[in-house]
Amino acid sequence: xxxxxxxxxxxxxxxxxxxxxxxxxxxxxxGRRPLPFxxxxxxxxxxxxxxxxxxxxxILAACGGDDATSNPSGxxxxxxxxxxxxxxxxRPDHPVQLPLKGEPIADGLSPERGPLKLYNYADYVNxxxxxxxxxxxxxxxxxxxxxxxDEAMTKMTSGGVDFDIxxxxxxxxxxxxxxxxxxxxxxxxxxxxxxxxxxxxxxxxDVGAQYTVPHTIWVDGIGxxxxxxxxxxTDYANPWDILWDSANRGKVWVLQDDRDTLALPLVRGxxxxxxxxxxxxxxxxxxxxxxxxxxxxxxxxxxxxxKVPEGQAPIHHTWSGDMLGAQxxxxxxxxxxxxxxxxxxxxxxxxxxxxxAIPRAAKNPVLAHLWLNYVLDVDNSILNQTWIGYQAxxxxxxxxxxxxxxxxxxxxxxxIVREADFDVGVQLMQLTPAGEKxxxxxxxxxxxx
Amino acid sequence: MKTRVSLGRRARAEWREARPPRxxxxxxxxxxxxxxxxxxxxxxxxxxxxxxxxxxxxxxxVPEWNPLQWNGSLILDGFRGVLPGGDQSNAMQRTVQYxxxxxxxxxxxxYPVAYYVARLGGxxxxxxxxxxxxxxxxxxxxxxxxWLNLLQTDGYVNDVAAVLPFVSPTNWxxxxxxxxxxxxxxxxxxxxxxxxxxxxxxIDQRLIEASRDLGIGPIATFRRVTLPLSRQGLLAAGAITAxxxxxxxxxxxxxxxxxxxxxxxxxINTFLRSGASKQTGAALVLVLSMFLAILMAYYLWxxxxxxxxxx
Numbered sequence: 001x002x003x004x005x006x007x008x009x010x011x012x013x014x015x016x017x018x019x020x021x022x023x024x025x026x027x028x029x030x031g032r033r034p035l036p037f038x039x040x041x042x043x044x045x046x047x048x049x050x051x052x053x054x055x056x057x058x059i060l061a062a063c064g065g066d067d068a069t070s071n072p073s074g075x076x077x078x079x080x081x082x083x084x085x086x087x088x089x090x091r092p093d094h095p096v097q098l099p100l101k102g103e104p105i106a107d108g109l110s111p112e113r114g115p116l117k118l119y120n121y122a123d124y125v126n127x128x129x130x131x132x133x134x135x136x137x138x139x140x141x142x143x144x145x146x147x148x149x150d151e152a153m154t155k156m157t158s159g160g161v162d163f164d165i166x167x168x169x170x171x172x173x174x175x176x177x178x179x180x181x182x183x184x185x186x187x188x189x190x191x192x193x194x195x196x197x198x199x200x201x202x203x204x205x206d207v208g209a210q211y212t213v214p215h216t217i218w219v220d221g222i223g224x225x226x227x228x229x230x231x232x233x234t235d236y237a238n239p240w241d242i243l244w245d246s247a248n249r250g251k252v253w254v255l256q257d258d259r260d261t262l263a264l265p266l267v268r269g270x271x272x273x274x275x276x277x278x279x280x281x282x283x284x285x286x287x288x289x290x291x292x293x294x295x296x297x298x299x300x301x302x303x304x305x306x307k308v309p310e311g312q313a314p315i316h317h318t319w320s321g322d323m324l325g326a327q328x329x330x331x332x333x334x335x336x337x338x339x340x341x342x343x344x345x346x347x348x349x350x351x352x353x354x355x356x357a358i359p360r361a362a363k364n365p366v367l368a369h370l371w372l373n374y375v376l377d378v379d380n381s382i383l384n385q386t387w388i389g390y391q392a393x394x395x396x397x398x399x400x401x402x403x404x405x406x407x408x409x410x411x412x413x414x415x416i417v418r419e420a421d422f423d424v425g426v427q428l429m430q431l432t433p434a435g436e437k438x439x440x441x442x443x444x445x446x447x448x449x
Numbered sequence: 450m451k452t453r454v455s456l457g458r459r460a461r462a463e464w465r466e467a468r469p470p471r472x473x474x475x476x477x478x479x480x481x482x483x484x485x486x487x488x489x490x491x492x493x494x495x496x497x498x499x500x501x502x503x504x505x506x507x508x509x510x511v512p513e514w515n516p517l518q519w520n521g522s523l524i525l526d527g528f529r530g531v532l533p534g535g536d537q538s539n540a541m542q543r544t545v546q547y548x549x550x551x552x553x554x555x556x557x558x559x560y561p562v563a564y565y566v567a568r569l570g571g572x573x574x575x576x577x578x579x580x581x582x583x584x585x586x587x588x589x590x591x592x593x594x595x596w597l598n599l600l601q602t603d604g605y606v607n608d609v610a611a612v613l614p615f616v617s618p619t620n621w622x623x624x625x626x627x628x629x630x631x632x633x634x635x636x637x638x639x640x641x642x643x644x645x646x647x648x649x650x651x652i653d654q655r656l657i658e659a660s661r662d663l664g665i666g667p668i669a670t671f672r673r674v675t676l677p678l679s680r681q682g683l684l685a686a687g688a689i690t691a692x693x694x695x696x697x698x699x700x701x702x703x704x705x706x707x708x709x710x711x712x713x714x715x716x717i718n719t720f721l722r723s724g725a726s727k728q729t730g731a732a733l734v735l736v737l738s739m740f741l742a743i744l745m746a747y748y749l750w751x752x753x754x755x756x757x758x759x760x
Contacts, residue, residue: 436508441536444719
């Protein structure tokens with residue numbers, strides 16, 4: 001079971017429309033606090049930043065190496081690369097050009113009249129951004145949300161849906177192509193793809209960006225509320241040990257995500273082979289996780305962006321984007337300075353990005369292309385970030401300015417992801433069916449206590 | 450004599466003419482049978498077909514509809530898994546313990562309530578019944594979410610606990626088994642009380658009066674008359690409550706979220722939501738169904754025996 005940071009955003013009943021309507025009408029949205037500046041001000045600051053500073057990330061990327069490699073089988077370099085339905089499993093050191101199935105739409109077509117149907121995680125697009133798109137193209141956007149990628153994949157494969165836009169995790173892109181559920185993109189509609197980090201303009205999981213454009217980025221780490229815990233990760237020689245410290249019994253949460261959490265003991269021990277299918281490694285990870293059950297009565301959650309600021313989860317293994325989003329969920333009287341996030345300073349960690357694709361069954365493929373281009377616009381990406389917390393991988397957005405611009409409080413600066421982090425970090429990628437089964441089985445055993 | 454025989458024949462003939470045609474009875478059963486087929490038999494067969502089927506190249510289950518082609522190894526693994534030493538034995542053992550405790554609490558709380566409403570409610574019986582039904586107006590989810598707030602460390606429960614001598618403020622939501630059991634009791638108590646009330650309300654008052662007239666005291670009358678006559682109601686209430694409790698997963702999800710309190714329903718949920726282990730989840734559904742079928746068989750046997758005793 002592969003899950004995604006947005007899965008813990010919770011569901012609003014399967015549709016995001018009501019929430020969107022609230023936002024458009026200017027009504028207060030429960031749980032959301034406005035950021036401490038308005039959109040116009042933020043765009044102004046960001047535009048200045050974009051002009052003033054070149055992309056440090058791109059420079060670092062050019063300088064950095066790539067030791068974040070991982071053999072899919074975890075057993076050294078084999079003679080046959082593992083595949084899924086004839087498509088190689090992609091890895092940073094093994095980029096995969098997906099087979100072209102179907103034809104992209106022709107150039108220069110007029111957009112359809114909509115409504116544009118989005119299928120995405122709950123709360124993963126700023127309602128203001130949607131409203132602006134609706135105004136610009138005089139159409140309606142219908143936002144349907146899902147809570148986990150497996151649920152979404154089941155619906156997508158059922159054949160009974162005609163979404164125009166789908167937000168898959170990158171480990172499912174090959175499967176979507178193999179099943180002929182997505183259509184190739186026509187880049188003539190996507191000039192804003194040039195705004196994306198160079199490496200993600202042609203990512204290793206979809207060389208040439210034939211089917212997807214990138215969405216957001218994050219790293220795995222530990223979030224906390226400092227007034228609810230006696231110790232911080234930095235008090236330990238190995239900061240991950242805070243999760244295993246019996247002194248924190250009852251305070252520790254881990255992610256409700258088999259891949260991130262089962263990989264946690266590996267990363268803690270310095271092993272970045274997080275896409276391993278080696279049973280011995282999984283057994284070892286499981287053994288360590290079971291110690292969390294016995295020693296700290298660990299809890300498994302998917303809402304760290306709510307539970308940490310509210311104090312229910314004092315120490316939470318989580319994603320950086322959730323902690324950035326947590327600024328919007330602080331209860332009255334709780335200051336954002338109480339929030340903290342740690343991730344490995346050396347960058348040897350789990351890191352990731354999300355993607356957007358156009359389903360083959362889309363009834364508004366031209367409009368869908370326009371949406372993709374719209375969200376890759378710098379100003380629009382920033383607008384999106386002000387609401388969802390997660391960063392967009394655009395060269396014009398300087399992560400070093402996010403604190404100065406007031407988007408991120410200083411004590412959460414460590415939750416900001418930089419392009420250079422991708423040089424060292426590892427991504428959770430597609431496993432073989434047999435491997436996925438092993439992960440699922442271990443995850444089930446852990447959940448059974 | 451001849452006349453009487455003649456009248457009898459005529460009466461029988463009239464009754465034959467008046468009664469509905471024989472074919473009507475199966476027709477009346479059709480909606481129920483159809484409902485069961487569409488919403489129980491077919492889905493249940495699909496669960497078996499998935500558990501005993503295969504997977505495609507993406508590890509998604511491919512149901513095998515032909516029983517001759519079924520592969521029962523995963524189902525057998527499911528049964529082995531819940532036995533001592535198996536992967537799911539902790540969750541299964543915990544489920545039995547939690548449900549037993551919750552059921553015991555339901556009996557302790559629910560019986561006096563149902564007894565009071567049915568036997569002593571008097572003119573207020575309707576209002577009391579209405580109050581019993583009131584929780585059904587609010588969804589189970591909402592009621593549990595309300596407790597989530599009440600049980601927080603700075604919630605009202607701890608405010609009360611702070612002034613009571615025998616309890617102290619606690620982090621109730623800290624993955625504690627008794628919070629989960631409490632949630633089960635709270636959530637399912639109305640389901641327990643209603644059938645029990647119905648059974649107690651049907652007890653013939655004259656039997657109790659006869660017992661008292663024969664000089665038996667109130668406690669002995671309760672023990673020797675009321676309690677035996679409420680046995681079927683107790684069994685029905687227990688069955689109606691226990692069956693959904695065994696499959697419950699949301700109570701644990703909301704009030705604990707710790708693997709140390711996971712129930713078998715949580716495990717089924719985990720596997721069915723997974724990418725490659727939906728078959729394991731389906732197998733666990735079958736294991737739980739078999740377990741509950743045994744309990745149901747006992748319930749049916751008990752109620753049948755009780756009916757026989759009454760006759």
